[in-house]
Amino acid sequence: MNHDAAHRTTTSIDHARIAVVVPSYNHAQFIEATLRSIFNQTLLPTELLVIDDGSADGSPAIIERVLKDCPIPCELIARANHGLCATLNEALSRTRGEYFAYLGSDDLWLADFLAARLSTLESRAAAVLAYGHSFLIDEHNIIIDCTLDWAQYADGDAQTMLLQQTIAPMNPTVLYRRAPLERHGWNEQSKLEDYELYLRLSAEGDFAFDPRVLSAWRQHAHNTSRDFSWMIDARLAAQRRVADHLGLSAGDLERLQRVSHFAGAEDLLRLGEKSKAFTLLRQNLAGAPSAVALLGPLARLCVPYSLIKWRKKRMQERAAERYGPLII
Secondary structure, three states, X not given: OOHHHHHHHHHHXXXXXXXXXXXXXXXXXXXXXXXXXXXXXXOOOOEEEEEEEOOOOOHHHHHHHHXXXXXXXXXXXXEOOOOHHHHHHHHHHHOOOOEEEEOXXXXXXXXXXXXXXXXXXXXXXXXXEXXXXXXXXXXXXXXXXXXXXXXXXXXXXXXXXXXXXXOOOOXXXXXXXXXXXXXXXXXXXXXXXXXXXXXXXXXXXXXEEEEEEEEEEEOOOOOHHHOHHHHHHHHHHXXXXXXXXXOOOHHHHHHHHHHHHHHHHHHHXXXXXXXXXXXXXXXXXXXXXXXXXXXXXXXXXXOOHHHHHHHXXXXXXXXXHHHOEOOO
């Protein structure tokens, strides 16, 4: 261990009190970069736990090799597949520390991530978590998008954002305060792990927003969250499960679900999935915030898919030109 690494480790033990977890699943191509982005933090966590959830691509061997360079106490658990929510709950029970963060085995943190999020949380006593913007990167670490360019994130009370929009904190951007997190954990029956947890936590305290871009979510062919139709259904199911916890009446829930359907239809249109979007729009016209708001989706229904695809590609090219490759 070099002198700088030893100094960072001492600092983390004295001050950070952060447990970091990597739930690993079939990301052999990316896991080393993920782990090294944790090793390179300017403020190191007190511990790192990696749980490999039944990978069949050789990930455990790579993790074992890379962890030999880890400058902090670390552990690898490799076992059969239990699913992401069960893995996160296991990790929460096996770790300690006042703060908790997890990083997907294909995602990345920039060097100041933990230091910045810890500073934000420690300055906001009423906050249950801190989060911020994220780059979206491809398999080659090229930045193809950034939430800074389109996401209207909320600081403080997050319920309106979570219930009436289709945006929520991206999980690589979040640092949790452990106490409220332990009161809820992840619902192992949920198909969209973080959204239901966010809803429950929003009833307990603020979401402290830090606008800096300090994380990268990797987009590739095997991302489950790229299936927006599936995500819409999962979000609606989560809203129904937490309605009582949030104090929502049956009428409130019905109205919010129409709003969520309408917002989901807009997302589907942006992806060029016109048939699914049309069905949602037709069934949930009452979810539109105004008659004027209907004009945009209706106009996009008339745009050829080839043009939508070209526009998406051009936007990714512009993001790559603007931000360049991600350097960790």
